[in-house]
Amino acid sequence: MKLMISVRDEHEATAALVGGADIIDIKNPAEGSLGAGRPETIAAVVRAVRAAAPVSASIGDVPNLPGTVALAGLGAATCGVRFVKVGLLGARTDAEAAGLLDAVSGALRMANDTVGLVACAYADAALVGSLDPFALPEAAAPFVEGCLIDTVIKDGRTLFQCLPEEAISRFIRQCHDRGLFCGLAGSLQQADLSRALALGADIVGVRTAACEGGQRSGAISAKLVERLKNRVKGLGCRVWDEEKEKSTGRKLLPTH
Numbered sequence: 707m708k709l710m711i712s713v714r715d716e717h718e719a720t721a722a723l724v725g726g727a728d729i730i731d732i733k734n735p736a737e738g739s740l741g742a743g744r745p746e747t748i749a750a751v752v753r754a755v756r757a758a759a760p761v762s763a764s765i766g767d768v769p770n771l772p773g774t775v776a777l778a779g780l781g782a783a784t785c786g787v788r789f790v791k792v793g794l795l796g797a798r799t800d801a802e803a804a805g806l807l808d809a810v811s812g813a814l815r816m817a818n819d820t821v822g823l824v825a826c827a828y829a830d831a832a833l834v835g836s837l838d839p840f841a842l843p844e845a846a847a848p849f850v851e852g853c854l855i856d857t858v859i860k861d862g863r864t865l866f867q868c869l870p871e872e873a874i875s876r877f878i879r880q881c882h883d884r885g886l887f888c889g890l891a892g893s894l895q896q897a898d899l900s901r902a903l904a905l906g907a908d909i910v911g912v913r914t915a916a917c918e919g920g921q922r923s924g925a926i927s928a929k930l931v932e933r934l935k936n937r938v939k940g941l942g943c944r945v946w947d948e949e950k951e952k953s954t955g956r957k958l959l960p961t962h
């Protein structure tokens with residue numbers, strides 16, 4: 707299981723790498739759960755990380771405007787990231803989700819073939835009228851390399867307080883059955899990491915628990931990242947299903 711740390715800028719990216727993060731995810735917490743960073747910030751993080759880890763860039767908790775979102779995806783893809791991550795906040799149906807992802811994946815192909823797309827739905831979608839997260843893997847499968855389930859309301863409630871483990875397990879299975887990697891996020895704390903691994907998650911995405919003061923508006927602390935990483939290492943790592951990698955022809959884990 708890989709530890710993905712969501713960072714605001716190149717300074718936080720460096721701290722996350724020092725702490726042992728496996729994946730560097732760029733987001734702007736001031737603009738939402740998956741708020742988009744500015745292009746110059748994304749480029750600065752890519753330069754700071756170099757080849758030390760895969761870099762993903764979030765393009766926001768997006769509205770249901772495929773053209774607008776595709777342009778945002780193209781912009782992020784030209785900054786040298788390995789993944790573009792899109793929060794499907796404005797999609798209400800699987801058809802709207804597929805329409806958005808089709809538009810963004812077409813834009814990424816204009817940039818280059820090495821940039822993968824990651825679709826994100828929300829465990830607390832019902833509170834904001836967004837897409838049922840369990841409709842995501844099926845709708846996203848033709849366009850993405852992986853899916854993430856996160857929380858849109860960052861009030862400290864964790865993913866595991868929004869959904870029962872059985873439901874999270876179902877989401878992970880839906881992804882794996884379609885050859886997609888699956889990430890879990892949503893105010894995850896140390897204690898949640900073992901649950902995520904036991905359920906078969908491939909990636910855990912964290913910001914708040916890696917921030918000084920335990921506030922996602924705080925700064926990423928290398929020490930706190932190291933503590934999270936040691937916890938993940940102490941839990942061992944899920945062995946990939948070689949068959950699935952062969953059958954999909956895709957590395958199921960992000961590579962850089």
Ligand SMILES: O=C[C@H](O)COP(=O)(O)O
Nearest residue numbers: 891892893911912913914
């Ligand atoms: O990685 C994405 C998540 O939004 C992490 O943020 P969080 O731990 O503050 O919920």
